[in-house]
Amino acid sequence: MxxxxxxxxxxxxxxxxxxxxxxxxxxxxxxxxxxxxxxxxxxxxxxxxxxxxxxxxxxxxxxxxxxxxxxxxxxxxxxxxxxxxxxxxxxxxxxxxxxxxxxxxxxxxxLPTFEQLEIRSKDKLFNFCTKQGIKVPKNILATNISNLHSIQNNFSYPVVLKGIFYEAYIVNNFDEAVVAFNKLKQKWGFPIIVQEYIKGDEFNVVGLGDGTGKTIGAVVMRKLYITDKGKGWSGVTILDKTLLGVSNKFILTSKWKSGLELEFIKSAATGEYFLLEINPRFPAWVYLAPNAGQNLPWALVKLGMDEKVTSFSNYEIGKMFVRCAWxxxxxxxxxxxxxxxxxxxx
Amino acid sequence: MSKIHLIENLAVSDSGFLFLHTTGETFTLNKTGSEIVRMLRSRKSKEEILKFFTENYIVDTNTIEKDFEELVAQLKFYSLVTEK
Structure with missing residues (x-):
């Protein structure tokens, strides 16, 4: 093959x-x-x-x-x-x-369908999650600088500005918001997502849906070390049934077909989980999954080749990754x- | 009399390294702390733990009781123990 x-x-x-x-x-x-x-x-x-x-x-x-x-x-x-x-x-x-x-x-x-991609796109995720009873940070969509004036009516600084595909900036005032807006506009186009900033620890889930609503596998990871770009440079597998439940719910309701990553933050103030993003592909830390007992990329290939794939039932807790510049x-x-x-x- | 119980999802290694399965949090204990935590895992009571230390180490009851209470207070702060 x-x-x-x-x-x-x-x-x-x-x-x-x-x-x-x-x-x-x-x-x-x-x-x-x-x-x-x-x-x-x-x-x-x-x-x-x-x-x-x-x-x-x-x-x-x-x-x-x-x-x-x-x-x-x-x-x-x-x-x-x-x-x-x-x-x-x-x-x-x-x-x-x-x-x-x-x-x-x-x-x-x-691959996922266009409709599935749309559901989880950064500008539509809020509505989808609200309907499903999944907590998400408040957000507004900005397509011009004047939209940024409404930040102070909706949130209190700091807030997060996100590009439609990649990149995010935490900004502390209007001037910083304008700078971030211009950077994101030039690189990723519109809309730019202005999101409530929630302070807390970051948790991610890598998963695989078979396209019928079934979850083939899912592994929860807590980020242990985060770079200045917000990337997890080290992480550890944990067992969190709440996060697995939200992941299964998303895969079920969207009938997700492909790998995906769900990004969560646990509010330091309230202890609640908020879903920040759903990425429509495996994350860069996906190699942790096979090492914890779920070879999700290989399962995806088998699904795509119309082979029978049995869902994974568990994974090893406490398996770590440490990324390396070499x-x-x-x-x-x-x-x-x-x-x-x-x-x-x- | 109330008894201190370690929560279920806490892995305790021989070296005194604690790993909480549900959150990924880790904690490091010194030798005395790890001995106390291992005894709590074995469901020993406070009295049994204090007795063990005074019988096996050169330490008076007041000192080891103070150490025990300080450790338990920290374990409670991080929600690693419950008291029943």
Missing amino acids: KIAVTGLNAIDSPGPGVPVIRSIKDAKDFKGEIIGLSYDSLDPGLYIEKLTSKSYLIPYPSSGLEYFLERLLAIHKIEKLDFIIPTLDSELYAFIKIQDKLLEAGIKLF DLITDMKVFEKISTTGELKL
Whole structure:
């Protein structure tokens, strides 16, 4: 079996490609090869030895879906891919749009629907959760700077400004809000989400839904170390039935099909959990899940290949991850090869 | 007489490292503290614990009782024990 995986950007705000690949390669019954798909010739995952059999550069979907599909089919012609796992939020819409064409060519995927993506999008999550009785921080959507004036009527500073796909800033006053608004607008477009800031500890859940409402698996992690970008640099698996319950409820009501990550914060003031975000793909810490007993990326592949998958019933508590900054040494010839030919075999 | 009980989801290692399964919180105890916590896990009463220390260590009852109460107060603060 040949599986292509995107998101090899294992940088300080890491894509999930490398941990997804490591998870699949750890599966005892996986017999096959991994092909890396990368948007940047400096993506660190390209340079990790024995991670992929071969890697290819692909164009950003924003450069045109036709061109994007053409490149994937050209790679397929060489590699005879069986399956693709897109791991980045920003490419999911494109993959959903072209999935029928990929399937016609013999490549399977296991993706959420457009409707499912919409339900959990940052600008719609509040309404969905409120209907489901899931606690979420108050938020307003800003599409121009004048919207920021309403912050003081709805919240008290500090508040969080979030881009529609990525990035968030905690701001303490109107001037800081304007700066963050402009940064997010330029990078991610509109709307910008202005959210109530809740102080507390962060908890995340990685899960997998089979598309019928069933949860195949879910693992709860508490962040132990958080970077200045808000990324968990270390975490530990815990057992929290409340968080598992909310995750199961979301997967059930949305009939979620694919991997996902739910981000929670436990209010230091009240002890209540608030759901901050639902990401429509596995998180960069997903490698913790197979090591705690739930190989969710491999289960996703099996679901996508129409194999029978039994739900996981539990996982090991107290399994930790500690992320590591580790310099890979390579040669200019290697960089030249991926930059000029768009292909690399280490 | 009330009895101190460690909560269920608390893992206690031999080195005195406590890990709370439900929240991921961790705590480190010194040798005396870890001995007391291990005895609480074995459902020993305060009197039994104090007796053990005065019989096995060079320590008077007042000192070990003060240490015991201080530790229990901290364990209560972090909701790691209940008193029944």
